[in-house]
Each structure stands twice: as C-alpha cells, then as structure tokens.
Amino acid sequence: MLKSYKDMPSTPVSLQSTEDIMTGNWRTMRPLIDEEKCIRCYICWKFCPDMSIEVEEADDFPTVNLDYCKGCGICANECPKDAIEMVREE
Amino acid sequence: MMEVITSNYAAAYAAKLSRVEVIAAYPITPQTSISEKLAELVDSGEMDAKYIKVESEHSAMAALIGASHVGARTFTATSSQGLALMHENLIWAAGVNRPIVMPVAARALSGPWTIWSDHSDVISERDAGWMQFFCENNQETLDMIIMAYKIAEDREIMTPAMVIEDGFILSHTVEAVDMPLQEEVDDFLPPFDPEFKIDFKSEPRRYAGVLAPDWWQEHRYRRMLDMERGKEKIVEVERDFKRRFGRSYGGLVEFYRCDDADVALVIAGAPTGTAKDVVDEMRDRGKKVGLVKLRSFRPFPGEELVKLNDMVSMVGVFDKSYTMGQGGAFFQEIRNALYSPDGVPIKNYIGGLGGRDVTKKNIERIFEDLLALNKEGKVDRIIDWVALKGGPGRWE
C-alpha cells in the first residue's frame, strides 16, 4: 500500500496496471447488442479502442464490459448488421 | 603504468577501464578528443562497447538514457553549448535515476563565440540533479571517473555524475598519469546492476511514466535523499580507492594548509594546483594563508565548509563563472553555508572567464587582498573581478 515516500520504488517505475480505473463511468451512452441480428463477425471487437467488447470463446456472441466501455459508439457505427444500439445510461 | 596523456585521454581510458558498454558522442571543442580516442579504442577492439554516432548532444544524452534503462553502463562527454543543449535530458536522466557518468571539458557558454575555458557551462547545470565533481589534474580526472561510476551506480544513490576538467587547461595538457590495471579496476568497480532494468526476466514495467501532483513531491524528496546519500558515499568510495590504488583527494573538500591560517581561499578545478603553489610560496614568506579545494559542488558540502568559521577569520571564494544579477555561484552557496551570527567575513573573486589565464600572480594578489582586509576585520566589496581591464589598480 502506498502511503509514504518510503513506499515508492527506488526509481520511478510503474507498480500496477490501469485495470482498477473504471473508465465505464465516463459513459453517457451504452451499447446494447442484439443477438438476433449479430452475425458474430467481431468487427465491433476489432474496432473497440477500450477492449471493452469481449469474446470469451470462438463462436460466442460478443459482450460489453461495462466496467471499461467509454460509450464512444464506434461498435454501433461499424456494425454491418445494425445489431448494436446506443442507449442512454439510466 | 605511467602514461603521458591529456586529461581528455585520461577520461577516455577511464571509460575503458570502467568497462563502459554504450557510448554516445558528438564532437565539441575542447571535448572532441575524448570521443575520438574512444572511437579509436572501440575500432581497435581494445574496448568492447557500442559506439553510437549521434546527431547532437541532446540525442547523445537521450540515447544513454534509453541504454541505461536496459541496464548498460553508459558514457558520453561534452562541453559548453553541448552541455546547454543537453539541459532537458540532463534533468530527465537525474529524475529517472540513470547513473550516467560524463566528463565535461568545462568551457564558457557563448554569445558571442568563445571556445575557451571557464565554469559557466557546468554552473548553469547545477540544478540539473547531477553530482558535479571538479578535478585538479589529469590523474584526478581518470580516478574520479572510475570512482564516479561506483558512487553513481550505488543502488541507494542512482544519480548521474559530471566529472569536470577545465577545458584546454586540463583537457589539452599532457601530464604523467598512473594507469591502473584492468584487473584492479574490475575488482574495485563491479558491473552495473540496478534494481530495475529491462531484461525480460522481471515483469514488464513502464519506466518514467507520468507522475501526478499527488506523488511528485514525494518523488522529488526521494531524489533529494539519493543525492544526500552521495555525500557519505563519496568519502567511503574514496577511502576504498586509496586503499587499492594509493591515491585520494580529500573527499568532498580538501583543506590545504588551513589549520593555522588567517585567511583561506576556496577554489575549484584546474586553478587549484596553481593556488597550492602560491600558498606554499607565501607560507615560506610567513604569510598565513590556506586553500580550500571544492571537489564536490553537487552534493554541496555545506557541513564541511562551515568548519571554516572556526579555522580562519576571513574567507575568499574564487569563481570561474558569474551568475548575472547575483555573483559567483560558489560564493553564493558558500556564503549561505557559512552564515551565522559569528560567521567570518567572506569575499568573492571572479576570474578566469572565457579562457583568461589564472596566474600565480592573480592568486597571490587575492591572498594579499584578503590579508589586508583581514587586518581591518571586514571586506571592502562583496565582489571583485580579478585582473579586469579598467578595474581596481591593485590587480594590474
């Protein structure tokens, strides 16, 4: 736990990842994936700058990791089947 | 083995003896022959190092910062404009704990052009976070570079070091230099082994990433501690060096014949030896004068220098640079260090600028001035420019 200057490493180097930064709370719109329309082309996965479209196993439908999704909407815009809709956060 | 070489060659051989792994060099007078000698040593295979031809001093320092993060022992050399161009990367190197060792053939900063010696280049970098060691002769240049690696690379210090040799006055003067054997240096100086380095063995890290206000002050505090630890380390390393090689230089400061002196002059770099001759001659004539050789300007040896208050009744400080709007840099800091209600009077002498020779006569006049003022118990002016054309007649 970092509490004092004494806890800093001897040289300025990183100690942990950014994964505790929940960038999901930047979001005003969230993507909703319609599995009826989705053809699992994974174009949404390919173009997500925040690695928030996740594909667990081959053949799975993509899911959205809302902890990190910043709600940019690229996935919805790039989806060839209009299977992703951006909806306002509650 | 005794070699008859310039301080520049001594610096190059010191790099070789220190088994430097990466060199980045850009030519500038009067440093150039260091880079050339190293290229020669690498070319002949006498030295096993990677030699990077860079397109500027700024890039030389940048390349070494990169190489140092991968755990390589690194070396470059520069002067004057080159040092000024490096400025940004000097601060970076210190801020991210890269223990680079760099001789500086000290030369005046230009505008208009000058290529000759003074300390204005290195003084301009006193706040860069580097250790700064001034050398009196070619032997000290060689010894100090080897010692500087040991000090700089200490895991508790990890701070870069400038080893300063007065341009031309040392860099181009040949003297006898006792060259230690490679095995002896290997035994004294272990390979560079930092706690953090990119070696693909430990987990991946980001080096030198963004540090926000919540931790910046703590970061600076840590760097301050790194530098402060240098003070003890210098003395310790020198003691070890003396044991092995038989030479030592007095730690952070050398007090030369100060014990029963009435007045003392603080001086750094190449004029030190000249001043020692003057002290000896004046002592022979019964004048009680002493000399203080400032070896380490960073870290600043305030605790050592304050002893002067008890040793002598007046102190002069000789600066080979001038800080516009203020005075000599050594003077300002030494006056601060000596300040107390019972502090002795202190006077600043400026000289040796832009290659002006610092002669024995100049130094003798300074001592005579100090002795005369000491009789009156106070200084006349805070600052005198030595041998200034049109200045006070006593310097003629």
Next chain:
Amino acid sequence: MMAKLPLPKEEYLYRGHAACPGCGAPLAMRYTMKALGPRVIMNVPAGCTAVIGGVWPRTAFKFDMMDHVFESTGAVSSGIRAALDAKGIEDVTVLAWAGDGGTVDIGLQALSGAVDRGTDFIYVMMDNEAYMNTGIQCSGSTPIGAWTTTTPFGKKCEIILQRKKKIMEMMVANGIVYGATVNVAYPEDFVKRVKKATEFEGPKFIHALSPCAPGWRVDTAKTVEVARLATQTNMFPLYEVEWSEYRLTKTIKERKPVSEYLKTQGRFRRVSEDMVNRIQAMVDEEYEELLRKVELSKG
C-alpha cells in the same frame, strides 16, 4: 459457420487506459502489438500516448516501455538497441511510438539521426494531424484547410497554405529499409504491414493515420468511418516502400471526392468551395505522383 476473430486475440494494453472515447491511438497500439507480440521495448515521447498510458503507479502497457522527452524518440531507440546489442539480446523489437508533432516537427532531427545510423527499430508515427494532447495546435502534419487553435484564418477567411509534410518521402530519402502507411480503419492491413516490417533489419517507418474525435470535430462513433474515408478519397492512400520500391497496399475501386471526407469533420468547416477544388486537385496530383512511383518500381 465457425466464427473466428479477424485479428490475433492477445491484447497488450490494459483496460482502464486514459484515451478519450473514440480515440484512434489505442486501436493503432492494439494492432501494432498484435503484430509484434510481447518481446518489445517501446519508447514514447510527450504526447497523447504518454497520457493514455495512465498515471503512476499504474501502466496501461503490458510490455516494457519508457517515456522520455519530446524530441528524443529516435535517439532513445538507438540507445536501447545499442544496449540490447551490448547485452547480446537479439530477438527484441525496438518500437518507437510518437505522434505527428513529435515526429515531423520537434522529433525530426533525432529520427533522421536514427535512420542515418541504421538503427534497427520500427518507428510508428501515430498521426492525428495536430498537437492533440495540448489541445489541438497545428503541426507540420496538419492537412491544408484544417482548423486548429493556432491556425487563424483571419477576417478574410484565408486558408493558411500549409501542406502536410510528406514524411514518408523524407524517410525514404533518409534511408529507411521499409515504410508503410496504415490506417486504423483497416486493421488487417495494419497488422500485416507491421508484421512485414519485422522482416527487415534496419530502420522501418510506419505512418499510421489515427483519428481524433475532439480534434477533428467528429462524433466519437464516427472516427473509424472518417479515417476510412481518408483512404477512400485518396487523402491518405495506403502503400508500402521496400527500400525505394513503392507498392499500393489498398486499391480503391471507386474513389470518392475529397469533399465527402472534408464535410464529415468540423475542422474543415471553413473550407470554401473554391478551396475544396484546390484540395481535390492537390490530392489528385499527389496520388498521380504516387502511382508513377508504383509504376516505376514495377519496371
């Protein structure tokens, strides 16, 4: 049908990085690292990527990297390579990653030096066409007609006649062994080009177009689409150069007029119709020149 990911699955960026929504930079980084894998040392100057990487004690990079001052990118890479050589480490890619300002302006000297030295590295210029990190100031890579906070048009709405520096031409003249233009809108091609770069020993230069929603004045959802239009209109043609041989890596069957690209972005709002024509003529001319080089290379 067995659904398959269109790119290698492994990611080398951590989630939680600090890129703006819709940013092209993390896409460029994802594609680059998918091509290179983890045995990489990256060096990054001031710019968006330094901020995207997070704030100490965190890092958004799953691989070894270092930050350094703005203009030193090429020199730091040379130093890293020299140290790897000194240590006898051979199978590591040295990746320099800088923005357009850090490349075509302030970092040009060190980059030129590194290419001249023959440093074995891949330099990726992440081109978002202005100093976006400091808030949209004009760089040498800002295209003609684009608004930035430092391109005053004046009362007469005069367009500053600044053409985008032809950095690839400069790099080819400087002596790179391989160069390619890539676009985050074409990820498969992007990965292919970076992979190909690893086959060459010496200095490689990747010019990556990377859209910036706030800087280009586009909706965050549209960044990839707009970037794609840059290639579809020949504003940013995709090609590669092996030594001095040029080859198109993306042939656009039906080239769209530049107006379609310009009108999608707020930064070109003040470009007059007359100016659009001039830009079109310029783009046509430059594309012709590129085709000539491609033809000559076939010879």
Next chain:
Amino acid sequence: MIEIRFHGRGGQGAVVASELLARAAIMDGMKASAFPSFGSERRGAPVMAFCRIDDRPIRIHAGIYEPDYVVILDAKLIKIVNVLDGIKEGGKVLINSPKSPKELGLESDHDVFTVDATGIALDMGLGSMASPIVNTAVIGAFAAICPEVKIENVIESIKQAAPAKKEQNAEAARKAYDSMKGAR
C-alpha cells in the same frame, strides 16, 4: 622548475615536440607537463606550445610568461612574433636554421643556438621541402643545450610516442643532437 616555450606554425609539430619533451623528462624520473596555446589552430599560422620540467610534482595550471628556454621551429617567425618575450635573464634560445645566430641578426643578451633541423628532417625523409617535419630534430638539438634533458630519453620518447615514422624521427633527433657538439 624549467619552463620552455616553443614557437612554430600550425602543422609543424610544436605541440608534439612539447609533449615528447615532457615524456622524455618523465622517463628520467622527473615531473613534466606540456600544453599548447589554446584555441583553434590553423595550418601555417603562428602557434606556441609549452613544457614544464621539475623534480617536484607540477601543480601549476597557468601559462608560461617567463620561459627559461625558447625554441623556434621556423626562423621566419623571428620577424613576425616577439619570440624573446619575457625570456629569463640567462635564458637560452634554439632556432631551426642553417645559419649562425649572427647571420640571423638576432641581437640578444641570451645564449642563442641554431640547428639545421630542416636539413636533417629532409635527409631522414620526414615531410616535404614545402613542409618538413622538424619537431623531432629540434628536440634532439634541445637535449644538447638543456642539461635537464638527456638525448637517450628524447630518443626513447620519440620511439614510443611519435605519431609516425618512429625510427626516422629518432634518428633525426640523434643527428641534430650530434650536430650541436659545440654547444655542450
């Protein structure tokens, strides 16, 4: 301490001469230092180089203003620079010239010697008629007029550290020394 000042032209080897002399003294167990006039030297322009020799450590790092010896590698310099500037009383002057001191018209209270270093250098194939390399012959002759410097050490110093043609340079020093018989 003895202090020596060399006058030459850029490219004639005055600096190397001063360094070889320092080396010769150090070989003999003496202390020595040598340095050039600092600056950017240009071929053909008048230059100076300096050497100090002492039996005690040399700590001074200042210029030489009152030399004990002045060594002139090119007699034409006599008319261009004040070669005798500051020379100590009883100081000695050595000039590279086939002429006698009298013929040179160098009126002086000092001991003036000449040596035909150019002739010797050319005989040894050192340099060309246009630019003979005279420095080693000159320091050979210097050993004949300076009791602190031994010719054996000068020759050994040349063999160790002359930049090129070590043997011929050493031989030139020997010949120049021998030609100075009257001086000793």
